[in-house]
Amino acid sequence: MTPDDFGPLYQRWLAGIRKTTDTLEDWALVGIKRRGAVLARRLLEDLGGSAGTGPAYGELDISLYRDDYHLQTGAPAVLGTEISFEVEDKSIVLVDDVLYTGRTIRAALDLILDFGRPRRIWLAVLVDRGNRELPIESNFTGEFFETERNDRVQVRLEEMGDDYDGVDLTSFVEAGA
């Protein structure tokens, strides 16, 4: 995918999300740190105006909810979670860049539930690359990529210091099989 394709991809994704959020009253955008949060900030800007007062906004750091801490291979950096609104009974659109094994989303759902009981959670991901390890699916997907486990899918975002906005897919030949 070339950087030129990114704009249309994002617009398609945005339009899909807007269809639902336009019908929502008391809702929130929540991004998963760090690239999911960058995308959520973009969505907030693009969706914000249409919903009158605009959605509430928050960012999640799932490092404390990971399921691999016990493997003791070093602790992921704790970036901090920022949820300053009342989660109870809120409609929430959870935003991430890439959906892969589903483990991050599992962690993010647990994290949100520790703040209260939302009315409903939707999942919006820019890229779904398959290879799920948990039964989790996205409600709003920008694009689906057929990938192998060893492939790398990277969403490039200028806010993160990348040179361009885009999605990079790198295939790796299975080493040694």
Place this chain on the structure above:
Amino acid sequence: MNWNRKHLLGLEDLSREEIIELLDTAEGFREVSTRSVKKVPALRGRVVVNLFFEPSTRTRTSFELAGARLSADVLNFSGSSSSTSKGETLNDTALNIEAMGVDIVVVRHSCSGAAYQLSQVLGCSVINAGDGAHEHPTQALLDIFTIRQHKPELAGLKVAIVGDVSHSRVARSNIWGLQKLGAEVYAVGPSTLVPNGLSRLGVKVSHDLDEVLEEVDVFNMLRIQKERQERGLFPTIREYAKLYGLNGERMKRVKEDALVLHPGPINRGVELTPEVADGPRSVILDQVSNGLAVRMAALYLVGACGPQGGQVEPQRAAGEES
């Protein structure tokens, strides 16, 4: 990620980057205490033992709560540390407790070197919660964390540690931590409790609080032990309070934005008069709540570097996956 230590024994061994990593991690934990469910699952299924050979309600409670907020099982074990009791040795006690499947031992002991000793004997992680007059790293970290909240730039900051520096593990850990972050540390107190030899640790020694009052940015007021007076190291509590206590009069002369810290429990009217302890420059209660975040950070970082130790590739750094 600048942390791959299995133990937290003291600040003297840590690099500047490791100290910053700990403080930054603690920053990320502060928010947990504001949630409706004040608990994260990070240390679920892990066992933390508070192995305290010296009474300390505050530090123990703080570690206990920190462990609980990380979903660890926390056990408290109080031992008596004495050379004469022909009981179980420190090593045996610790090994017996470890055999129950413990992941992290938090140890408090009256002897310098006890935490290091356990780190050599045990397979699990060891966090030093105070050993003799040696180190008390989490206390110093929470002090520094609190200072940093108010004064983000520590380099060049003048921090006075006032009181019995000679016998204080809090003072030593603060000296190492603050110096590594570029602060200038003063040791202030009577010459019998702040010997000039302390200047060998790179601190400015002063026996006159009034002399440094106007130049210091942060006052860390150590608790004075009545036992020192009884052993004849200074004449009376009254004279000590007069010479080294922070009172309203002295506060008029300190910098406008000076901070007052105290590791607690305060001897009101001795180290601090009530008006100073409860006054606008006091950050003593911040210290207590920050202590929780700092200890969560310590447990979290140390626990992740268990038997194998090592590093993980930051999960989401490259914008990839899950």
Place this chain on the structure above:
Amino acid sequence: MSKIILQGGRLIDPETGLDETGDLVIEDGRVLALATAAEGGAAEFLAEEDAEILDVTGLLVTPGLIDMHAHLREPGDEEEETIWSGSRAAVAGGVTTVAAFPNTEPAVDNEASAEFVVLQGRRAGYANIFPVGTVTLRREGEELSEMAGLTKAGAVAFSDADRCLRSAEMMRRGLLYAKMFDRPVVAFCEDSDLRRGGVMNYCKVALRHGLPGIPAVSESIIVARDIGIADITQGRLHIGQLSAAGSVALVRQGKESGVKVTAEVTPHHFTLTDECCEYFDPNYKVLPPLRSQTDVDALLEGLRDGTIDVIVSAHAPHTAEEKAVEFVYAPFGVVGLETLFCASYTTLVDKHGFGVAEVLAKLTINPARLLGLADDRGGISPGKIADVAVFDVETDRIIDPETFESKGRNTCFGGLTMRGNTVHTFVGGRQVVSEGRVLGPGQESVAER
């Protein structure tokens, strides 16, 4: 009895100044003859049919070492050491004579106790064990011990071991009384108030670790006191285990002004510094403590200029359990009988260029004279009792406490590479160590090897 001939070694006898290659002949427990290679060696004896000949080419043949400061723990603390195990440790280190310190339980403060030590030494049958009697009863510093009885039973010196006589007046009486028996008083110099419960030297390591420090002045102030008392009494004062530069200067000054003062030092005090305590290892916890490099330099200077007369082991065995505790709680002391020579040789000869004879004098004839044993011991001239040690100073050895004969493993030299292995040891003409191995009962003959 047939002759034993040590052939072709480097014969060193600091008493006579001998330092030549040659043969040493032992007969009937005494040195019969020394024959240098230049004179053609002991050809006449070598020709004798029943002579037992031991080739010691390339090795040092010296008088057996005399360690005038060791704690053998018996009676009372036999789990730490017995006179039997301590004697084996001694000969394994080339030490043929040991002055056993009286801080036992009960203390050696009477004739019967001293006789017990002598008897146990004989039963063990390795080194010559001489008791040191206490200066005061039960080492309490209150009443003088019966020094006449102690002397009769064989005491070669008096000391309250690791207790400093708090009362200067008691020290005065002790020196005066011991003088009647021409015995030295070995003083442990420490002002316990100034020590302030210290566990290591007052230094930067102690400061950093928050460990209570023992200032050097706590030692030198008592050295000064005791030298002053020795001056007025003209008693024989021997300063035990010097550690501080200030103390060395005081002893030097005392000697210059004619006071009968002598002094000793241990290999660990002149080899190691307080920085060894960095990792809270109780094997570096000794009393007096390991000091600074400045102090070490002063000790070396004191050894060089003769201010320090004697090198001792201050052998202080402790069980592994006793030492496997918090540094603060661990008992003071390290073992040293088996490293006395190799540590002295490695530090002083190899590292600091001392002469071998210069070092050996402080391990043989000097302590022999101090203890009144020099007529028979401390040298290898013909007629002396054949206490002889044979050392290999060419082969490196890594100190491994697990190989010690002593029950104590608490060495501060573990893992260090040293030179000065004991190859053979003879006590009273009888071989007790052969090829580095302590011989068991019934293995006493060289012929077996």
